[in-house]
Amino acid sequence: MGLQVKLEKAVKGFSLDINWEIGNELAVLFGYSGAGKTMTLQMLSGFVKPDNGFIRLSGTVLHDSAGKINIQPQDRPFGYVFQDLALFPHMTVMKNILYGATGASKKDGMALANCFIREFKLGGLERRYPHEISGGQKQRVALARALIRQPEALLLDEPFSALDRPLRLEMRHFLKDLMDRFHIPVVLVTHDFEEARAVADKIIIYENGTISQTGSPEEFPKRPVN
Amino acid sequence: MTFMDEEMFFSIRLSLQVASVATALVILTAIPTAYVLARKRFRGREILDVVLTLPLVLPPTVTGYYLIIVFGRKGLIGGPVYEWTGWNIMFTWQAAVLASFVVAFPLMLKTARAAMESVDENFINVSYTLGHSEWETALRVVLPLSKRGIIAGVVLAFARAMGEFGATMMIAGNLPGRTDTMPIAIYSLAGSGEWSKANVMVILLTVISGFFLYIVNRHARRII
Numbered sequence A: 001m002g003l004q005v006k007l008e009k010a011v012k013g014f015s016l017d018i019n020w021e022i023g024n025e026l027a028v029l030f031g032y033s034g035a036g037k038t039m040t041l042q043m044l045s046g047f048v049k050p051d052n053g054f055i056r057l058s059g060t061v062l063h064d065s066a067g068k069i070n071i072q073p074q075d076r077p078f079g080y081v082f083q084d085l086a087l088f089p090h091m092t093v094m095k096n097i098l099y100g101a102t103g104a105s106k107k108d109g110m111a112l113a114n115c116f117i118r119e120f121k122l123g124g125l126e127r128r129y130p131h132e133i134s135g136g137q138k139q140r141v142a143l144a145r146a147l148i149r150q151p152e153a154l155l156l157d158e159p160f161s162a163l164d165r166p167l168r169l170e171m172r173h174f175l176k177d178l179m180d181r182f183h184i185p186v187v188l189v190t191h192d193f194e195e196a197r198a199v200a201d202k203i204i205i206y207e208n209g210t211i212s213q214t215g216s217p218e219e220f221p222k223r224p225v226n
Numbered sequence B: 001m002t003f004m005d006e007e008m009f010f011s012i013r014l015s016l017q018v019a020s021v022a023t024a025l026v027i028l029t030a031i032p033t034a035y036v037l038a039r040k041r042f043r044g045r046e047i048l049d050v051v052l053t054l055p056l057v058l059p060p061t062v063t064g065y066y067l068i069i070v071f072g073r074k075g076l077i078g079g080p081v082y083e084w085t086g087w088n089i090m091f092t093w094q095a096a097v098l099a100s101f102v103v104a105f106p107l108m109l110k111t112a113r114a115a116m117e118s119v120d121e122n123f124i125n126v127s128y129t130l131g132h133s134e135w136e137t138a139l140r141v142v143l144p145l146s147k148r149g150i151i152a153g154v155v156l157a158f159a160r161a162m163g164e165f166g167a168t169m170m171i172a173g174n175l176p177g178r179t180d181t182m183p184i185a186i187y188s189l190a191g192s193g194e195w196s197k198a199n200v201m202v203i204l205l206t207v208i209s210g211f212f213l214y215i216v217n218r219h220a221r222r223i224i
Helices: A037-045 A093-099 A106-119 A135-147 A165-181 A193-199 B006-039 B045-057 B060-071 B078-085 B093-117 B121-129 B134-145 B147-163 B166-171 B182-191 B195-223
Strands: A003-011 A014-022 A026-030 A052-057 A060-064 A078-081 A153-157 A186-190 A202-207 A210-215
Touching: A003 A037, A014 A037, A014 A202, A014 A210, A026 A037, A026 A193, A037 A078, A037 A153, A037 A186, A078 A135, A078 B121, A093 A106, A093 A135, A106 A135, A135 A165, A165 A186, A165 A193, A186 A193, B006 B045, B006 B093, B006 B134, B006 B147, B006 B182, B006 B195, B045 B060, B045 B093, B060 B093, B060 B166, B093 B147, B093 B166, B121 B134, B134 B147, B147 B195, B166 B182, B182 B195
Parallel strands: A026 A186, A026 A202, A078 A153, A153 A186
Antiparallel strands: A003 A014, A003 A052, A052 A060, A202 A210
């Protein structure tokens, strides 16, 4: 079970060749900009097609180049929080979260959204628009919108990079709490090693499109060389 | 002496009717076309854009000439339709609608396409990751986020349709009480030296067009 990934992709001046597997844990993809971390997330979510490889989530094949299987992004059970969060500016907090409740009836969607609003400490902000709430609140709305459809895995692309330090620490705790509630694989991309060590169950180090090291945070007492 | 007579009222009513129907047709066709041109990659995309935009830069008489070739009694489409039904669009108020539609279409297409292309790709991608189809994403994300550009396009199209003259003259002609929209009536009034009536129509058309431009400017500023 969990998430198994083997991907190869060559684009202009860069090639990616990675292979990793995680269980229901929080894996951090760590590496410098341009190492291929975000491209991995884009291939997982189906926006970029790998040249070769496979993606398996909870035993379901989402992509298999050899078997010519390529599930469309709409049909992949990932929750994806983009680096810029991409909260819809024309929708209120409530409507943003409800937009994620795909497939639920209006009544069930509302009940679920209210539940998330309470749990994610967003009470009172339902009718506000994204530009009217703080950075930390936006993060929580984006997480709620991604989780409300009960994804089988969560992808987070540098979700806390725009926050100041106290808020980053708060969001890390929040993420840890989420992990305890949602037992799903979470893939978090960051180039902040302290953050990687603080939240990860497993750290996967990306270097120029390949994986140089993999291990638990304890195995990386210091910032890796390179 | 009254400022307006029955014929002038007819022209005003006809202009509003023609511009409204033409704008409705433009909305129905230009928005989906703008979406396809903005979001889809296919061979001949830019050529299609050029063909659809041509009426914006061609002299309206040339556009009208093409319309005669296509919709005239012996035209590519008009011919078979005439043989089948005995009806031809030439010299009817519907011909004025057709002329206004063709010249107003590119204005809507250009503004709507630009607005849709400026929608951040991440909003569209996040909608897909939330399980929404392309159709739902277009309706609930792309269209609302392009709203201001689309409204500006609708207003511009309506104003252009109200002022259409050249192509209308070519295919609808100048038939008093049938196809003489405001611009055509002004042409006739000036030709026959009825200056006081022409003045009223000119001022009316100027005020209407100015009002629409004002609305476009207000929206355009908010787009940026």
